[in-house]
Amino acid sequence: MLQVARLNAWYGASHVLQDIGLDVKQGEIVCLIGRNGAGKTTTLKSIMGLVKTGGSTIFKGKEILSEPAHTRFALGLAYVPEERRIVQGLSVRENLRLGLVASPAKKNEAALIDEIADIFPRLAERLDQEAVTMSGGEQQMLAIARAMIAKPDLIMLDEPSEGIMPVLVDEMFELFRKMKTQGTTILLVEQNVELALAIADRAYVLDQGSVVHHATAAALLADDEIKERYCSV
Amino acid sequence: MPGLSFDLIAMQLFTGLALGAIYVLFAIGLSLIFGMLTVVNFAHGAFYMVGAYVGLFLISLGGNFWLCLVAVPLIVGISGMIVERFLIRPLYGRGIDYPLLLTFGLSYIMVELIRIGFGTSGYPFDTPDLLQGAVNIGIGYFPLYRLFVIGAAAVVLLGLWLFLERTSFGLIIRAGARDPQIVRVLGVDVARVWLYVFGIGTAIAGLAGLLAAPLQGVIPEMGANILAEAFVVTVVGGMGSIGGAVIAGLLVGVVISMTSLFAPEMAKVSIFALMAIVLLIRPQGFFGRAGLMS
Ligand SMILES: Nc1ncnc2c1ncn2[C@@H]1O[C@H](COP(=O)(O)OP(=O)(O)O)[C@@H](O)[C@H]1O
Ligand SMILES: [Mg+2]
Numbered sequence: 199m200l201q202v203a204r205l206n207a208w209y210g211a212s213h214v215l216q217d218i219g220l221d222v223k224q225g226e227i228v229c230l231i232g233r234n235g236a237g238k239t240t241t242l243k244s245i246m247g248l249v250k251t252g253g254s255t256i257f258k259g260k261e262i263l264s265e266p267a268h269t270r271f272a273l274g275l276a277y278v279p280e281e282r283r284i285v286q287g288l289s290v291r292e293n294l295r296l297g298l299v300a301s302p303a304k305k306n307e308a309a310l311i312d313e314i315a316d317i318f319p320r321l322a323e324r325l326d327q328e329a330v331t332m333s334g335g336e337q338q339m340l341a342i343a344r345a346m347i348a349k350p351d352l353i354m355l356d357e358p359s360e361g362i363m364p365v366l367v368d369e370m371f372e373l374f375r376k377m378k379t380q381g382t383t384i385l386l387v388e389q390n391v392e393l394a395l396a397i398a399d400r401a402y403v404l405d406q407g408s409v410v411h412h413a414t415a416a417a418l419l420a421d422d423e424i425k426e427r428y429c430s431v
Numbered sequence: 432m433p434g435l436s437f438d439l440i441a442m443q444l445f446t447g448l449a450l451g452a453i454y455v456l457f458a459i460g461l462s463l464i465f466g467m468l469t470v471v472n473f474a475h476g477a478f479y480m481v482g483a484y485v486g487l488f489l490i491s492l493g494g495n496f497w498l499c500l501v502a503v504p505l506i507v508g509i510s511g512m513i514v515e516r517f518l519i520r521p522l523y524g525r526g527i528d529y530p531l532l533l534t535f536g537l538s539y540i541m542v543e544l545i546r547i548g549f550g551t552s553g554y555p556f557d558t559p560d561l562l563q564g565a566v567n568i569g570i571g572y573f574p575l576y577r578l579f580v581i582g583a584a585a586v587v588l589l590g591l592w593l594f595l596e597r598t599s600f601g602l603i604i605r606a607g608a609r610d611p612q613i614v615r616v617l618g619v620d621v622a623r624v625w626l627y628v629f630g631i632g633t634a635i636a637g638l639a640g641l642l643a644a645p646l647q648g649v650i651p652e653m654g655a656n657i658l659a660e661a662f663v664v665t666v667v668g669g670m671g672s673i674g675g676a677v678i679a680g681l682l683v684g685v686v687i688s689m690t691s692l693f694a695p696e697m698a699k700v701s702i703f704a705l706m707a708i709v710l711l712i713r714p715q716g717f718f719g720r721a722g723l724m725s
Binding site: 246248287288297299345 | 599605614615
């Protein structure tokens with residue numbers, strides 16, 4: 199589904215990612231872990247086309263490195279940024295509609311909103327409420343719902359559990375598991391390593407802008423040394 | 432004061448609303464552009480002036496005012512889109528001062544081109560036949576054309592409101608003004624949205640210029656003149672706020688027309704006094720977000 203090779207990224211003159219290589223297969227949950235500043239967010243942004251990059255990013259067999267973010271979305275790539283980015287002044291329903299404005303699925307808007315409301319009962323109760331008045335966890339759910347509503351092939355999530363009540367985190371990870379069984383591929387960045395590895399198939403460990411380790415989730419879960427070395431904050 | 436009846440004051444209030452309606456149209460375009468593109472469009476007055484001249488030109492070719500109401504915003508809006516696409520777009524991401532200086536310079540060029548094409552002195556602009564005369568509005572006879580200006584502004588505002596609140600494109604504009612990055616990752620080509628928003632803003636400025644023409648005549652400097660009032664409207668209403676532009680536009684129109692009734696020489700100064708008072712009480716304006724420029 200996604201093959202990233204020799205990916206380099208820059209913020210202005212500072213060279214943040216060095217020759218990142220990773221791939222994500224159809225139907226997998228792949229996890230990116232590493233301590234703060236390792237380059238996880240930048241990797242997701244690079245795949246979405248939001249930072250200056252060099253190298254190769256192949257999505258569904260197509261080289262997308264020179265494509266802008268909106269074209270990548272049209273190809274089936276979705277991204278939920280680290281900061282929740284729930285738009286002020288819009289209702290929950292409008293935020294969901296925003297997930298469809300650029301999608302050919304827009305004509306089924308009402309049906310798709312009903313469908314997503316079934317998956318997210320918390321949002322269903324609040325469709326006409328101003329979105330920023332919801333709790334942090336609910337806003338995060340909304341950001342995920344908004345990215346999912348147009349049915350992307352691959353969804354990238356940047357620290358979805360950050361700052362959220364544990365009960366909602368469990369609900370959220372249960373949802374990821376369900377999304378996977380329904381065929382959505384997920385690239386997940388998480389600080390909550392144990393939790394993330396429990397649902398992931400494979401994981402890449404990043405440090406100082408490079409991939410330093412790659413293993414199945416089960417192997418990594420058992421590998422205390424790697425976890426200790428690269429993931430403790 | 433002798434001769435100052437309640438009716439006279441009420442009439443002057445209406446005159447102020449008509450004047451304010453022009454400011455509102457001018458300022459909502461300015462606000463829309465700033466809110467979405469963070470471009471302070473100093474050429475907005477020039478587009479307003481060009482709107483009046485395009486109307487003048489079309490009428491000299493045998494067109495009528497009603498045709499102008501459609502053609503002027505279209506022509507001015509398309510010129511605005513050309514300016515955004517080829518002059519402003521290369522400056523995005525370089526800070527707010529680049530487009531500001533560019534549009535400032537552009538306004539001089541536009542005014543000079545109009546002077547070359549139409550001469551430096553102004554022209555009168557006939558009130559369309561159907562809108563001549565006055566109607567009784569209960570408190571006295573009020574010029575029909577001014578009533579029309581108020582109505583036209585109301586129709587444009589209603590249309591713009593419906594467009595922003597009810598259409599997908601409007602949703603993109605409202606969201607994009609707050610967070611361009613999120614609409615981008617949701618698949619929106621933001622550059623195209625900016626192009627249309629600049630077009631819509633300048634089209635409304637052109638329409639405002641056309642509507643103002645029968646009231647004030649047409650001169651190359653008319654855009655520079657209204658920029659001062661628009662500045663006050665924007666500061667009072669809050670930068671980037673459309674609701675603020677509406678309320679402040681009407682308020683400024685009314686303050687100008689009321690002061691010209693009581694102390695004509697104070698009319699221009701009065702709005703700056705209004706601005707100073709608002710700034711003291713609420714530095715971000717009625718509806719502005721604090722710290723927008725910081
Ligand atoms: N906008 C930016 N400008 C310059 N440097 C940045 C920017 N964002 C992140 N960085 C730097 O890039 C590196 C990687 O950051 P990031 O991808 O956010 O890491 P992570 O998500 O793993 O915590 C860090 O050293 C960080 O300081
Ligand atoms: Mg991060």
